[in-house]
Amino acid sequence: MPLIKTKKELDLKLNSHSSDKKLGLVPTMGALHKGHMALIEKAISENDLVVVSIFVNPTQFNNTEDLKKYPRDLSKDLELIDRYNQEVIVFAPSVEEIYDENVRPKRYDFNDLDKVMEGEFRDDHFNGVGTIVEQLFDIVKPDNAYFGEKDFQQLCIINKLVETQDIPVHIIPCPIVRENNGLAMSSRNERLSKEMRLKAGFIYRTLQTAKKKFGTKSALKIKEWVKNQFLKEDDFTLEYFEIADIETLNPLKRKVKNKKYRAFIAVYADDVRLIDNIALN
Ligand SMILES: Nc1ncnc2c1ncn2[C@@H]1O[C@H](COP(=O)(O)OP(=O)(O)OP(=O)(O)O)[C@@H](O)[C@H]1O
Numbered sequence: 001m002p003l004i005k006t007k008k009e010l011d012l013k014l015n016s017h018s019s020d021k022k023l024g025l026v027p028t029m030g031a032l033h034k035g036h037m038a039l040i041e042k043a044i045s046e047n048d049l050v051v052v053s054i055f056v057n058p059t060q061f062n063n064t065e066d067l068k069k070y071p072r073d074l075s076k077d078l079e080l081i082d083r084y085n086q087e088v089i090v091f092a093p094s095v096e097e098i099y100d101e102n103v104r105p106k107r108y109d110f111n112d113l114d115k116v117m118e119g120e121f122r123d124d125h126f127n128g129v130g131t132i133v134e135q136l137f138d139i140v141k142p143d144n145a146y147f148g149e150k151d152f153q154q155l156c157i158i159n160k161l162v163e164t165q166d167i168p169v170h171i172i173p174c175p176i177v178r179e180n181n182g183l184a185m186s187s188r189n190e191r192l193s194k195e196m197r198l199k200a201g202f203i204y205r206t207l208q209t210a211k212k213k214f215g216t217k218s219a220l221k222i223k224e225w226v227k228n229q230f231l232k233e234d235d236f237t238l239e240y241f242e243i244a245d246i247e248t249l250n251p252l253k254r255k256v257k258n259k260k261y262r263a264f265i266a267v268y269a270d271d272v273r274l275i276d277n278i279a280l281n
């Protein structure tokens with residue numbers, strides 16, 4: 001499996017393939033797990049050639065400790081990808097390769113999708129995501145690009161990016177892959193103790209109960225209930241719980257028929273920040 005570290009090499013490699021082959025892109029920050037593998041396998045099944053990018057993008061981190069502690073293990077990632085017979089190209093550039101001396105995010109107008117939840121609590125996060133993803137689209141020029149619903153708000157931002165920048169790529173959403181206890185798979189789970197990783201199934205169980213309540217209770221009542229659940233827990237600190245429609249991501253005030261809603265959550269378990277979400281209707 002080819003490992004490519006520079007844009008120039010990648011360009012050469014992609015140009016050596018016939019242009020009528022379908023090209024898929026799976027952007028990741030590495031420390032691969034079964035959630036990533038599901039994206040890669042879907043990409044393999046729908047394209048002739050797949051590029052998996054592995055790049056811990058500094059401009060999307062608002063917290064330097066989080067960036068420093070982000071799990072990284074390129075050789076293990078390569079071993080995991082090596083199992084696929086199809087041609088998967090790994091693109092793992094250095095920070096200098098992607099950003100010259102000016103490591104700053106571009107600024108985008110995401111029509112306020114970036115003003116809530118992850119955007120509210122992670123300053124400039126989505127400008128950083130937009131900056132790297134736009135660059136990856138420009139370098140790889142994929143037909144299809146695969147993103148997980150675990151980062152549902154990010155998926156909405158990417159759809160907006162593609163629309164506003166007029167980028168010719170199909171964005172393919174992929175369902176959330178979970179551990180046995182319901183915890184959404186995430187590279188940051190590696191930073192949890194074994195005990196905490198088991199206990200963290202609590203986050204998904206809370207979302208499931210919120211979903212059950214959605215039929216009969218108001219968003220305000222459900223939010224109150226979730227807050228109280230977390231106040232009773234010493235192991236977790238709730239950062240936000242929000243119910244929003246999936247188009248605007250505006251917090252739900254009054255339910256509207258035919259609109260789709262999701263519940264979104266961010267929680268600290270020890271000093272590890274975890275996010276999750278669930279479809280409510
Ligand atoms: N459990 C999962 N199910 C489905 N998709 C996932 C899952 N985890 C990550 N992804 C998707 O994989 C892609 C790369 O994500 P990334 O490398 O940031 O991993 P991650 O597990 O989300 O890490 P972290 O949340 O700790 O940053 C994103 O599109 C993300 O939504």
Ligand SMILES: CC(C)(CO)[C@@H](O)C(=O)[O-]
Nearest residue numbers: 027028029057129132151
């Ligand atoms: C899309 C992405 C690879 C951009 O760095 C990242 O935000 C992620 O892994 O979800």
Ligand code: BAL
Nearest residue numbers: 029060061125151154
């Ligand atoms: N998958 C989300 C990327 C981040 O937390 O920065």
